[in-house]
Amino acid sequence: MLRWLQFGDLHVCEGDGxxxxxxxxxxxxxxxxGLAGRVDxxxxxxxNANHAQPEEFRCIAEVAGRLRLPLHxxxxxxxxxxxxxxxxxxxxxxAPLPRAETIGDTQCLFLDIVSAGSGGPDFRLGAAQTAWLHRTLQQGEAQRRLVFMHAFPGDLRDGCEEIAALFARSGVAYVGTGHTHYNDLLNDGHVIYGATRSTGEIEEGAPGFSVSALDGDVVSWRxxxxxxxxxxxxxxxxxxxxxxxxxxxxxxxxxAAIMVRAEVFxxxxxxxxxxxxxxxxxLTQDGDGVWCARFEDVADGLHRLDVTATDAGGQSDTDRIEVLVRxxxxxxxxxxxxALGRDVHSVRVWPHKGIPGGRLGPNANGRKW
Structure with a gap:
């Protein structure tokens, strides 16, 4: 099990006080x-810095230094x-970009899609980084892979089809992004893409962060x-x-049988x-602290699964998914x-996971740049 959290775009500046x-x-x-020592x-x-000013970067660094987790x-x-x-x-x-790090048994790639462009939303990987990406994803034995970049491949000014197809055939399970200002999940049939709502310049919903896991071949996000x-x-x-x-x-x-696994933070x-x-x-805990249960003889079809945790004071939380049995x-x-890597594959609305569906931000129905 690999677990991670993602903040949204900070847009830190003096202009909002x-x-x-x-x-x-x-x-x-x-x-x-709630998460220190529990996520990787x-x-x-x-x-991060809304206007790339030194004071903005310094302030972010001071706060980021308080986080008791490795931060990329x-x-x-x-x-x-x-x-x-x-x-x-x-x-x-x-830390240099691009770079690849193996965390647990998963290869994690961190990319720079801005410095090869001309500024603004002119997102590009550039020839050198694209070649590095091909080499990195094609070498070695097949393994689980995650990628993190500022925006979806569909937002690249060139190379979207090449990069998204490379992700699809190279065992990339999940690509984490920002940029949209709204929460979104895409499933293009090969790769799950997740964008986390911005922290600054929020146009929809309350501030927060996403928590994700890769459990075997299953991607989860909330x-x-x-x-x-x-x-x-x-x-x-x-x-x-x-x-x-x-x-x-x-x-x-x-x-027929559903083996349930859940993390409780x-x-x-x-x-x-x-x-x-x-x-x-x-549910009972296994040796890794994961909560587990099993349902036998489940009929074919779509089933709703709720997992609820309750603490000693009576506070509770529920995660809900829909499971297809065949x-x-x-x-x-x-x-x-x-259309690999494009937001035509968005789940659009999933309120229980924190995706209200308004899509207020630069990519869809938000303000102009």
């Missing part, structure tokens, strides 16, 4: 309270507003707001049908699972690969 910086500070405190790393996906920081177009990333690297994120408290539940297996990319996988599309005294409002069972001879086929 440093409000976005204060939000980031509170989010860091919240992550330290965190990501800032770019647009990417550049966005706002970090490149000065026409270079020198200040970004000197004051905030000195947004946690500052106001929601603890405990916080994330069902990590089986897959919700909206996030299934391999219909032959018995963890993505189970056959924050204290809990009991964890239960309910299937279709009819069958309920208690017999071996009737398993659905993968649809044709069309």
């Amino acid at each position: 440093w409000e976005s910086l204060d939000r980031f500070r509170r989010l860091v405190d919240e992550a330290n309270r 790393f965190a990501v800032l996906p770019g647009d 920081i990417l550049p966005g177009d706002h970090d490149f507003e000065a026409g270079h990333l020198d200040t970004f690297r000197a004051l905030l994120a000195p 947004f946690k707001t500052l106001e929601s408290g603890w405990p916080f539940v994330l069902v990590t297996s089986p897959s919700d049908w909206r996030l299934a990319t391999d219909t032959q996988s018995r963890t993505q599309v189970p056959e 924050g204290a809990s005294s009991s964890v239960t699972a309910r299937l279709d409002d009819a069958r309920e069972t208690a 017999k071996a001879r009737e398993r659905p086929k993968r649809p044709p690969s069309l």
Whole structure:
């Protein structure tokens, strides 16, 4: 199991009275309270400093230094507003990009899609980084892979088809992004893409961060707001049908039996699972602290699965997914690969995961640049 959290674009600047910086500070405190020691790393996906000013980068670095998790920081177009990333690297994120790190048994790639462009939303990987990406994804044995970049491949000015197809055939399970200002999940039939709502310049919803996991071949994602408290539940297996990319996988599309696995962040005294409002069972912890249960003899079709954690004070939280169960001879086929890496594959609305569907931001219905 690999677990990570992602903040949204910070857009830190003096113009909002440093409000976005204060939000980031509170989010860091919240992550330290419930996730430190429980997730493997965190990501800032770019647009950290709204105007690429030294003071903005210094303030972000001071708050980021309080986070008790390894933090990977990417550049966005706002970090490149000065026409270079020198200040970004000197004051905030000195680690070179692109880079690949193996975390647990998963290869994680961190990309720069701004410095090869001309500024603004002129997102490009550039020839050297594209060649590096091909080499990195094509070498070695097949393994689980994650990619983090500021925007979806569909936002690249050139190379979208090449890069998205490379991700699809190279075992990339998930690509984490920012840029949109709204929460979004895409499933192009091969790769899950997740964008986390901005922290500054919020146009829809409350500030928070997303928590994700890769459990075997199952990707899970859920947004946690500052106001929601603890405990916080994330069902990590089986897959919700909206996030299934391999219909032959018995963890993505189970056959008859459903093995439930869930992460519970924050204290809990009991964890239960309910299937279709009819069958309920208690979960128990395995050696890795993952809460587990099993439902046998589940009929073919779509089933609602709720996992609820309750702490000693009576505070509770529920994560909900919909699981598709199919017999071996009737398993659905993968649809044709069309428009890979583009937000035409958005789930659009998924309120329980923190995706209200208004899509207020630069990519869809938001303000102009």
